[in-house]
Amino acid sequence: MSERTDLSQPGCLIEGMTQLLSFAAGDFAVVLHSEPDCANLVFRDSRVVDPRRFLCTNLTEREAVAGRGGEKLWRAVSEARRRCGKQGTVFVLGGCVASMMGEDLDAAARRHAGCGKLVVLSGAAFGKVGQAELIDRFCELLVRENLPNRKPKSRARRVALLGYPDDGGECQRLLASAGVELCRLDPTSDFARWECLRAGPLLVVPDRELFARTGTAWAERGLALMEAPLPLGLSRSLEFYRALGSSLALTPRAKETPSRDRPRWLAWPRGRSRQTKIANRLREEAHRAVRRFWRGNARRLAYHVGSRKDFEAFTSAYGGLVALPLFLELGFEITLFFQGAVESERQEQIRRLLQRYGISRPFACLPDRLSLAVALKKGRFDAVFCDESLRDEAGAAHTPMITRAALHLGLGGVAPSCREIERAISNSAVAFTRKKA
Amino acid sequence: MSSKFEIPLMNQRALFGSFLAAHAIPDALDILFTGVGCKPKAQRQIAQHDRFREAGSKMVWADIGEREAIGGPLDRLENITLETVSRRGQVGIIFVATSAAAELLSADLRPALARIRRRAGCPVVLLPSAGWDRDMYAGYGAAQRAVLDLVDWKRSPARGRSVGIVGHWFHRYESDQQADLDELRRLLKGAGAEPGPVFFSGAPLAKLLELAGSAAILRLPYLLDEPLAAGSPAPARAVAHGHWGRRPVLPTALPVGTAHTESFVLTAAQAAGAGEDRARRFVREERARLQPVLRRARRELAGKRALVLADTPLAAGLCCLLPELGVRVPLAVLLDETLGGRKALQAELRTSGVDSPPVILENPGYTELERAFEMVFGRRGGVDFIVGPDLWLPPRIREGAAWMELGFPSNRWHPSEPAPVLGFSGLRALAKRLLEVAAG
Structure with a gap:
């Protein structure tokens, strides 16, 4: 494991x-x-x-x-x-x-x-x-079943996204504007859908380690595999599109200097096409939403990992830290809580993992779900990001809860995510009880 | 096509039943002496069903992995249980449930449990679940018996007319179940009795043990006659002989539908030693109050046909209740394996003077269900209502039918206002719901 x-x-x-x-x-x-x-x-x-x-x-x-x-x-x-x-x-x-x-x-x-x-x-x-191991084994089975007989000759104009949750069709629309065909796969996709792999598309995964075996099976045939982050939050969405753009050799139609915030292929000049307008609008809205997000004293967020068991890539990618970049870019001060064994061996493991991702946040291990309520009370957090099933624990600590349902993917998802996070934090019932407490 | 390997419609086993019992006692803990994959056999089953109270914290997994299974899992069980108890503070009772695989380890749990009991300072009950053959009702019943064993039966019963209830199937904390408890208490009062504790009802252990103060006990059909608990079978024997201590124990039907509710009220009056006249007057008044609803239901639902999916006691009640509303039940599917089945249903309906459904299936697989459905309703025929829990049904059966979700699991039905199933109020609420689902 x-x-x-x-x-x-x-x-x-x-x-x-x-x-x-x-x-x-x-x-x-x-x-x-x-x-x-x-x-x-x-x-x-x-x-x-x-x-x-x-x-x-x-x-x-x-x-x-x-x-x-x-x-x-x-x-x-x-x-x-x-x-x-x-x-x-x-x-x-x-x-x-x-x-x-x-x-x-x-x-x-x-x-x-x-x-x-x-x-x-x-x-x-x-x-x-482990959930990640099982997802990988299962996807490997399906990928091996659908490997193309030979390597495609032409440069890929097809992309298969594996393990990315639905983004409301945003990626599909944007890629279509660049003439790229998109197929979205996840472990619960219809078996027939996996046949799209027979055309030898560029296989894109959110986390290469999560899909280690699947990736190996794909790459063994000399087929293209790429890692692009889950487009959650502004920076990750831009990074996602930047990675796709460079891999698919999508270039801007007019001269424009790409910047860190403007991936090359999204840097089309205004007004060239409907899709360009959509892309620009999405990006600008996302920028505005992040800029507008509450900026006072840093809000304290408890980020809880390890209570969810759904065998979904979203839960397992990056050790469950998939939403962390979004909260960081919104200016939260974050403490990480990992549910599970509290032995020093595991703590060291977590430390190494965080180091690998370049995350320097304080963390603690919680032996069980009830310990979360205690930790939340002690830490006096403004909100906790955790699984829906922990509502009793969050409620016991009078801490507003942000769940995965509040997070939306893609550039177009940034503004709704900001709105829902704000709404969750200012939840009047919880806020009132909290004040009273 | 053989259906020997098909998974029956309701497949929750004793392991889940004991967990559900722990969920029904707020200060109980359920320790799973099982492999890691058994965890979702417990908590996940009610994650969608009970939106009011999360059940995850009731369950503690003894963390038996390959290493522990080989090297001796008992230390692990003891350590985890004691750590959990010390972290949580007040724990009323600990159930220890085992899986089939854990039982094959042939570990003698008793010494470890005795040590836990001593150090945790609360009762620890072993509920050998085994996923081999017993269903969830058996597991739930075993937990009820285990708690009944803790009641101090030597204590003198109260002098008043206090009547306790055992064998109630409490499966979530939502307003339908709370309304059922309120209705049971209302019926007892109507019969001239004082309501005592109800096993189980979301009450903590200390409250349940006050059953010893009841002058008489009513036994609902979810508590079986045969002893199942690992501990002393004394109460079980007592049930069979009709007494616990000096308290009479009277079996009664589940009060669903007017006939069964009337019988419940009269039995309660008998248990309390109250006069039958008062109980009869109460029933008469309640019946009169129901008339407008019944008349409207009969007018609008006459001739409709329903497929009933329920455990035996509830199915018996529904087979009485639905005809009162003008709805026929040509096919009843019983979802339990230990509450009496077809014979018990037929006997119960005979007693109530109601016709039995022509076809009764006992927890079938899908092939058997589809075959029976086709036989009863014809190749093209359909059913107007499905009355039962949220179970997947073949499109052929569910197409065109209005579904009234009832029982466990009810994943989509979460009433925001009291919606009882039991008693006279239950009849009124069910009639209202049926009219609503019929109207689409």
Whole structure:
């Protein structure tokens, strides 16, 4: 496990894979080789695509003790194959009990003649898998499945963004204006969508380390891979577009000196085209929003990492510090809180990680979520950036909470993000209680 | 196509049931003696369901990884539990739930739990969950029994007409559940009884233990007859024999629909030793008050058909209630595996003089459900209402149906005003909701 994965909440293989597959569309079926309780990890409410794709071998205590589960697995795989068709993929996920039985799952599952595409994944009993590691493994699988047969001859005019949340179509619009085709991918994308990789686009990821295995699989074929930061906040959005522009060799149509705040390909002169106007307007609005943002005594923000378990790139990229640049550019004075083990070994790990990102902020490790309330009370923060599920803890400390939902991506997202952060901080109910306290 | 490997509609197991019980007791802690992947089997299941009270802090994972599983996990369990207790201060009771894999480690937890009990200074109860076969209701019931074991039954019951309730299914702190508790208390008062503690009701442990002061106890159907708790089975035996200490324990139906509510009120009056006349008068008055709503509902809903998805006790209530509103129930899907199932439902409806739904399924998989649906409603036919929790249903079933979310999980329904399900008020609220969903 890399340093980064240790900072996010770990999970188990079945948990992560079922979460990713519950929300993904495509021709596949999943067999959980486990006791019935593990099937409880499959989302089965109205939000999911189709839970009928999930089967469970429902191992019994007797089978577990006797080590007899292979036959059942084989039959479940056969049924899964019938359900997803010959072209579909059958995933077999082994749980703790299956691992303790010590069976060769791969051999047992492949007994089925003509088993087609079969992916067998099994973790160790009581094994922990980092969210980042699992996202990477899953994306690697899908990338390998869709590698182009040969390297594209022409210079890429296609871009695939992997692991970037939706920015309301901003990037797509801006790239389209430069004649570039965009495909957006994330671990829960429809399997068919991943086929866009067959055209050999420029694969862009927000964090090269997060997608280490995926990137290797892509680069092995000599295909172009690039890291561009998640466009969250003004500086990161400009950096994102600057990186894209330089990689795609997008140049301004008129002579204009690019500056740090004006990436080359966004530096089109005013009025040349509708898209140019849009780009310029977005950039200027973002500038204005950041300039307008409250500037008095620095506001104190507690930035909490490590309580969220959603197996999303947004949560795991940069060790969970993805929103930090936005708050820094808005002038917050930030203290970092990492939920998890408080041992000195981990603290050293965090120190090294922060050093790597050039972040010099004070930090503390919190053993559990309840400790956050204590830390917030002690620190008298103006706001806390944390997961929605920590509302009780933030409420107990009378500290306004900023959640991920308040953050919007892209240049066009800067102003709404500023507005929502401001709104969260000036939340009258919390502010009133805080004053009283 | 075989559906032997399909995941049933409701698959939450005993591990989750015991967690839900811990959620229902504000000063309880649920220690998961499990692998890391079992954490979402508990807290995540109600993250969307209960928007009022976050459940994450109820759960403590004993941090059993590969190393601990091999080298002996008990020290870890003990250290983490004691650290957590010292950080949190006041803890009323600690549940320790185990997973199937943890049980295969064959570690004897009892000495460690005894040490924890001594040092933490609060009761510690082992709830061997095992995800092998028992459902969430069994896990919840086991936790109820464990807490009932802590009640001081030697204490003399109060002389008054105080009646406690056990076997209540409290699953969130939102206004629907609070309204149910208010309604239960109102029904008890209407029957001439003084409301005692309700197991469980969001009350802390000390409040629950005051059950010893109740002169009689009503048992709702979510507390099973057979002993399940790891501790002493004394209360379980007592349930079977109809007494706890010197207190009569009277089983009663879940008060959903007028017939079941009337029976509940009369049983409560009997438990309290109050006169039946008063209870009957109360029921008569309540029935009269309901007439305008019932008349309107019958007028507007007559001939509509509903698919009911619920656990056995609630399904029994709904199968009585919906016909009162003019809605037919051709298909009932029972979502539990331990509360009696089809036979119990049929027996309950027979007692109430209501026709059983022609088709009753017991926690089916999707294939079985689709097949039965087609059989009952025909290839092209549909259903007007789905009354049940937020579960994914095949498009063929949910298309064109108005959905009234009810029970666990209710991820999309979060009432902002009291919306009971139980009692006469529940009937009125459900009729109102049905009329609203029917109107789109």
